[in-house]
Amino acid sequence: MRNIAQKLACHLALASSILVMSPVASAADGMAILQKDCVTCHNLKGPAPQTLQALWDRKGPDLFYAGNKYRREWLVEWLQKPQRIRPAGEFYGKHIKPGPKRDEIDATTLEKHVTLSKDDAVAVAAELMKLKPHDDLIAKEKIVPGTISKQMGEMVFDKFQGCMACHLIEPDYGGLSGPEVYTAGKRLQPAFIASYIRSPQAWDPLIWMPNKHVNDANIQKIVNYLELLSQGGQK
Amino acid sequence: MTNSKIIMLLAAMFVAASVQAKENAADNYKTYCVQCHGMQGNGKGVNIRDMSVQPRDHTDAKAMSTRSDADLFKVIKEGGLSIDKSVLMPPWGDTLSDDEIHDMAQHLRTLCKCKFGS
Numbered sequence: 001m002r003n004i005a006q007k008l009a010c011h012l013a014l015a016s017s018i019l020v021m022s023p024v025a026s027a028a029d030g031m032a033i034l035q036k037d038c039v040t041c042h043n044l045k046g047p048a049p050q051t052l053q054a055l056w057d058r059k060g061p062d063l064f065y066a067g068n069k070y071r072r073e074w075l076v077e078w079l080q081k082p083q084r085i086r087p088a089g090e091f092y093g094k095h096i097k098p099g100p101k102r103d104e105i106d107a108t109t110l111e112k113h114v115t116l117s118k119d120d121a122v123a124v125a126a127e128l129m130k131l132k133p134h135d136d137l138i139a140k141e142k143i144v145p146g147t148i149s150k151q152m153g154e155m156v157f158d159k160f161q162g163c164m165a166c167h168l169i170e171p172d173y174g175g176l177s178g179p180e181v182y183t184a185g186k187r188l189q190p191a192f193i194a195s196y197i198r199s200p201q202a203w204d205p206l207i208w209m210p211n212k213h214v215n216d217a218n219i220q221k222i223v224n225y226l227e228l229l230s231q232g233g234q235k
Numbered sequence: 236m237t238n239s240k241i242i243m244l245l246a247a248m249f250v251a252a253s254v255q256a257k258e259n260a261a262d263n264y265k266t267y268c269v270q271c272h273g274m275q276g277n278g279k280g281v282n283i284r285d286m287s288v289q290p291r292d293h294t295d296a297k298a299m300s301t302r303s304d305a306d307l308f309k310v311i312k313e314g315g316l317s318i319d320k321s322v323l324m325p326p327w328g329d330t331l332s333d334d335e336i337h338d339m340a341q342h343l344r345t346l347c348k349c350k351f352g353s
Contacts, residue, residue, distance in 0.1 A: 050256075051256060051258070052258050052262050052263070052265075052266055055266065056266070088281060092270060092281070093265055093266065093269060093270075096269075096274065096281045097274075098273075098274055098275060098279075101279070102273065102279040102280065102281065102283050102284065103269075103273050103274050103279060103280055103281040104281065105281065159287075159322075160322065161322065162321070162322040162323040162325065164285065165271065165282055165286055165323045165325075166270060166271075166282055173285055174285055175270075175271075175281075175282035175285070175286075176281050176282055177270035177280075177281060177282055199329070201329050201330065206266070206330075208266055208267050208270060210267075210314075210325035210326060210327055210329065210330055211326070211328075211329035211330070212314070212325050212326065213326070
C-alpha cells in the first residue's frame with residue numbers, strides 16, 4: 001500500500017512538474033534557438049545599422065523590433081516553410097552582377113533560410129513577438145479598416161507613388177531590391193506597414209527605401225491594397 | 236562651469252551624437268543609386284525591367300550636361316517630380332544630408348565626365 005502511495009505521489013509530482021514546466025521550457029527553447037541559429041544573420045538587440053559598412057554587412061532583416069512588425073501566425077507558418085522575401089537578398093548590392101541587358105541577381109550568392117519544426121517555430125515566434133521597442137511609432141498610426149479595388153490600389157502603388165520600382169507586386173512583376181509585397185498583408189501588421197511607409201528612416205536610418213512623403217490617405221490606400229494583394233483578391 | 240553651460244554642453248553632445256556620420260558619395264551611390272541606375276552607372280540597374288520610364292544613364296555625357304548642378308541637387312533631394320521628371324526617381328532628402336547631396340552631384344560629374352553646358 002505504501003509503495004502504491006509513494007508511486008502515485010511520484011507520478012503526480014512528475015505530472016505537475018511537466019504541467020508547470022512546459023510553457024517555460026517552450027519559451028526557453030525559443031530564445032535558445034534564436035541565440036544559436038538566428039543571431040549570425042539577424043540583429044536581435046538593435047540598434048539598426050549606423051554606418052553604410054554595417055548596413056552592407058547585414059545578412060538578414062533586423063529582428064529586434066519583430067514584435068512591432070510581423071504577424072505571429074505568419075511567422076509560425078513561414079519558419080516551417082521559408083520562401084525568399086527579398087529577391088536580391090540582403091544587402092542587395094552584394095547579390096547582383098552586371099548582365100547583358102541590365103544588372104542581374106547572382107543567385108549563387110544567396111543562401112537558403114533554415115527550416116524549423118512546428119514546435120520550434122511556435123517557440124521562436126512567441127519570443128520574437130515580445131520584441132517591441134517601437135510601440136511609440138506604432139501608436140502614432142491609426143488604421144481605418146477599408147477596401148480598395150485592385151485596379152485603384154495598383155494605380156496608387158505603381159503609377160502615383162512608384163513603389164513597384166523596387167518591390168514585386170506579383171512573383172514576376174516589379175523591382176527586386178526591396179522585399180516582395182504580394183505577401184506583405186499576411187506577413188506584416190497594418191500599423192507597421194503604415195509607419196514604415198511614413199518614415200522608413202525612423203525604423204532603419206540608412207535603409208535604401210526613400211521617404212516619399214506619402215500622405216495619410218494614400219498610406220491607408222496602400223495598406224488596404226497590400227491586404228487585398230496578399231489574399232490574391234480581385235475586388 | 237555654470238549649470239547653464241553644462242546643460243548647453245550636454246545638449247551639443249546629444250545633437251552631435253544623433254547626427255549620422257557623413258558618408259562619401261561613391262558609397263552612397265553604391266547603396267542608394269545602384270538599385271536603379273546600375274552598378275556601372277549606365278541606367279541598367281537590377282530594378283529596371285518593368286519600369287515605365289527608364290533611369291538616367293549617368294555615363295551619358297550629352298544628356299547629363301543638360302542638367303545644372305542645381306538641377307542635380309534638386310532632383311536628388313526632392314525627386315523626379317520636382318523637375319517635371321518621373322515619380323520613379325524618389326526624393327532622397329530624408330536619407331542624405333545636403334552636404335552628401337552636393338557631393339553626389341559632383342560624383343555624377345565624374346561618372347559622366349561632363350559639366351553643365353559642355
